[in-house]
Amino acid sequence: MSEYILEMKNISKRFGGIHALNDVSLHLRRGEVLCLCGENGAGKSTLMKILAGIQQPSEGQIYIDGQPVRIRKPIDSIYYGVSMVQQELIQIEEMTVAENIFVGRYKTKGGFVEEGRINREAKALMDELGIYFDPKSLLKHYSIAQRQLIEILKALSYHASIIVFDEPTAALTIEETEKLYKIIRKLKEDKMAIIMISHRMEDIYAVGDRIQVLKDGCDSGGGLVSEMTVDDIVQLMVGRKMTQQFPEKTNHSGEVILKAENLSNERVHKVSFELHKGEILGIGGLVGAGRTELLRLLLGIDPGEGSLQMNGKPVEINSPRDGVHKGIAFLPEDRKDQGLILEQSILQNTILSILERLSKWGFMNTRKEKNVCKEYIEKLRIRCAGSQMAVKMLSGGNQQKVVLGRCLASHPDILLLDEPTRGVDVGAKAEIYKIINDLATAGLSIIVVSSEMTELLGISDRILVMHEGYLSGELMRGEATEENIMHMAISHDQTAKA
Template sequence: MKMTDTNILTLKNISKSFFDVTVLEDINLDIRCGEVLCLIGENGAGKSTLCKIIAGIYSRDTGEMLYQGQPYSPTTVKEAQEAGIGFIHQELMLVPKLTVMENIFLGAEKTLSFGRMNWSEMREKTQHIIDELELDIKPDDLIADLSIAQQQMVEIAKAVFSEYKIIIFDEPTSSISRKNTEVLFKIIHQLKTKNVAMIYISHRLEEFKYIADRVTVLRDGRITGTMRYEETSPEDIVRLMVGRKVDFSRYRRDTVFTQEKLRVENIQSKHISPISFQVNKGEILGFAGLVGAGRTEVLRAVYGADEATGKIYIDQKEISIHSPEDAVKHKIGFITEDRKSQGLVLGMSIRENITLPILKRFWNGWQLDKKKEREVVEANRSKLHIVSKDQEQQTKTLSGGNQQKVILARWLESGVDILFFDEPTRGIDIGAKSEIYDLMRQFTENGGTIVMVSSDLPELITISDRVIVMRNGEKVKEIANRDDITEENLMHAMIGI
C-alpha cells in the first residue's frame, strides 16, 4: 500500500450551523499521509469552518472524526496541536510584542535545570529554521516590526518547527512574495517526503499544479467534488465551485480617459523615492511590484497616513493632505489590505460598520433616525449582494468577500470620488472576485476614480486601464497600452530584467 493511500484523518457526515444558517452539511472526506489535499470554494463555502473544526477551534454539530483510526473530538486548539494537528491561519496568530524566536517556541520553550530558559538552543534552532526558509529576518526581531509578508512566513516557520502530522494552510501565499511562495512549495514537498498530511486552502488555482495531489471543492457548505489533480482542469474546478462559467475577459475595456482627476508630483516619504503620476476620471490605475517595492507606501503617502512631501492636485487644483482626515475631506477613500484590523470593527454589526463615518446624516436634532439608517444599510446590502442573515449580523462572522463589500459600502455611502484600493480581492474566491470587479467598474462608470495596488498579476491585467511598476521604492515603468499589460512584461519590470 502506498503511503498516500493511508488515511490519517476521516470525516464522516460533519455538519455545522451558525445563527441558524447551515455552513457545513454532511461532509465526508479522507485526509491521507504524505499528501496535499487542496481545498477550494467560494468565500462562505465552508472551507475555513471545516478546517477550524479539525483544528479544535469550532465544535461540530453532527458527525464524527477518526484520527489515526481513533475517535477524535478536540475541544481546544492546544488539544489538536498535542495530537499533532497544526493550523496556519490566514489571520495571523502571532504575539506582536514578542520576538520571532519567542513566537516560534511559544508554549514549547526549551529549558535548563530549575526551569531556566535555554535561550541559546532556541536561538540556534530559530536561526536554522530562518535559514531553511530563506527569510530576511533575525531571531530577536520583534513581530510588530515585521511586514505582513514576513509575519506570514514566521507563522509558517512555527508550524514547520512543531513537526505536526497534519498541517492546515489557510491562504498561506495571500500576502507573501513569489520568492517566499517558491520556498514554501519546496518545504511542502519536503514535508510530503516525511509523510506529513497537508490541507491547503487557496483561491489561486495556478498554485495547485505545483503541490496538489487531490482537490476537494466546496459550494454552499457541501462537497461538490473530490478528484486527483492530474485528472481535472481549472475549468472543471471553477464549474464545481460556482456552478457557472466565470469569464473575466469582459472587464477589459478600450475607453480613452482624458479628464485628469488626481495628479501627484514628487511625493516622497522615508519609504519611497520621489514619484509622480496622474489618474483620470473614470480610470483604474494599477500599481504592480514585489512585496516591499513601495506600492502601498505610495498610497499611504498621498493619503496622509505617512509623513511625506510633494504636491497633490485634484481636478487640477493643488490641495494639502497631512492626515487621513484631510484626505476624506477631499473625498478620497482608502480600502486597506488588512481589512480585519484596519478596515472593520469586527465586533460591530454590518449596519454599524457601514454607517460609522456618516452617522451625522441620520441625526434629526435630538436622536438618530434608526429607520432611515436601516433603510440605507438594507439598500447597500441588496445592491452589493452582502450575504448575511440580516444587517445586525456581526462582521467577524462574514466571509472575506462579504467583509470587503461592507467596507466598500461604507465608502460609497460616504460619497468619495477617489478610492485607493490595496489588494482588492486578497483572500477572496473567484465568484466574489467577479462581484468586487463589477462594483469597481460601476464606481468608475459613475465617474469615480480608482488607484489600486495588487500582487495578483491576472487581476492587474484584468481590471487596470494603466499600470505603474514599482521596485525598491521607485517607479520603474508605466504601461499605458492595455495590450502591453501582460504577466511577462509586468514581471520583467518588477524584478529588473
C-alpha cells in the same frame, strides 16, 4: 496502519441559524496535499477549525489513522498530530521570533525562559527549511508575509503529521510563495499529510494532488488536480460556468482630476502622475516596490514631500479621514489595519464611513443607511445572516468585502484600492471588477494597486509600474503585457534617480 491518516465523516456545524457545514466528509492520505476550495463563507475555515479543536462540530466524527477521536480543545489536536496555520495570525508583536514559535511551551529553568535553547531550536527549524530570521529580534520588525512564514515554523515545531494551511499565500510575495511551495513539497516527501485552503489557482496547480470543493457548507465534489481544469473547479465552486472574469470596459477617461507632483519620502522617490476622471489607473510592481507607501504618502498617513492638486486646485491631505472629507476613499491592504470593529455589526461598520461624510450636517437617516448597507451586502455577495450580524462572525473573505463596501458607501470622487481582492473568491472577484468598472463609468476615478497581473491587465486603462520607490514605467491598456510589466517591475532607468 489505515490507508487514511485522517477521515472526517458527516460533519455538520450550526452557528445559531447559520448552517456553516452540512454533512461534509473528507479523507486524507500520508504524503498527499488536499486543496480545500470554495467561495467565501463556504465553510472551509470552519471545517479546519473543527479539526484543530478551535470549534466543536454539531454532528460528525473524526478518525485519525482509523481510530475515532474526540478533539475538544486545540491541545487535543496537537496530541493527535494536527497543526494549523490559521487565516488570521495570532502573534505577539512585542515578543521575539523564537518566543512566538514556542509560545506557551517555554522551556524554563529555575523560572527563567531558556532563551538560548529556544533560539537554537528556532534556528534549527529554519535551517531545515532554508529560511532565515533572527530568532532574537522582535516580531514587530517583520512584514505580514514574513510573519506568515514564522507561523509556519511554529506549526512545524509541533512535529505534526497533518498540517493545515488556511490561505497561506494570500499575503506572500512571489519569492516567498515559491519558498512555501518548496516547503510543502519537502513536507510531502517526508510523508506528511497536508490540507491547503486557497483561492489562488496557481497554488492548487503548484502543489496540490487532490481537490475538494465546498459550496454553501455542503460537499460539492472534487477530483485529482491533474484531471481538473480551472473551469471545472470554478464550476464546482460557483455552481455555474463563469464565462468571463472581467467586464466589457464601458468607462472613459476625462479631464485630469488628481495631479501628484514629486511625491517623496524615504520609500518613495519623486513620483509624479495624473489621474483622470472616470479612469482606472493600475499600479503594478513587486511587493516592496513602494506602491502601498505611495498611497500612504498621498493620504498623509506617512510624512513626506511633494504636492497634490485636485481639480486644478492645490490640496493637502492629512489623514484618511481628511481624505474622505475631500472625496478620496482608501481601502488599505492589511485587513487587520482597516479599522473594522469586529465586535460591531456589518451595518455599524458600513455606516462609519457615511457618518464621517454626513457628520457635517449632524444627523442621520437610519433607514437610508440600512438600505445602503443592504445594497452592498447584495452587490458584493457578503454571506451573512443580515446586516446586524457581527463582523467577527463573518468568514475572512466576507470581512474583506465589508471593508470594500464601507469604502464605496462613502461615495467618493476618487477611490484608492490596495489589493482589493485579496482573499476573495473567484465569483466575488468578478463582481468586484464589475463594480469597479461601473463606478468608473459613472465618473469615479480609481487607483488600484495589485500584485495580480491578470487583475491589473484586466481592469486598468493605464498602468504605472514601480520599482524600488521609483516610477519605472507607464503602459496604456492594449500595450501592457505581463512581460513588459515584469520587465519594468524588476528595474528602472538609473538616470531617473538623478
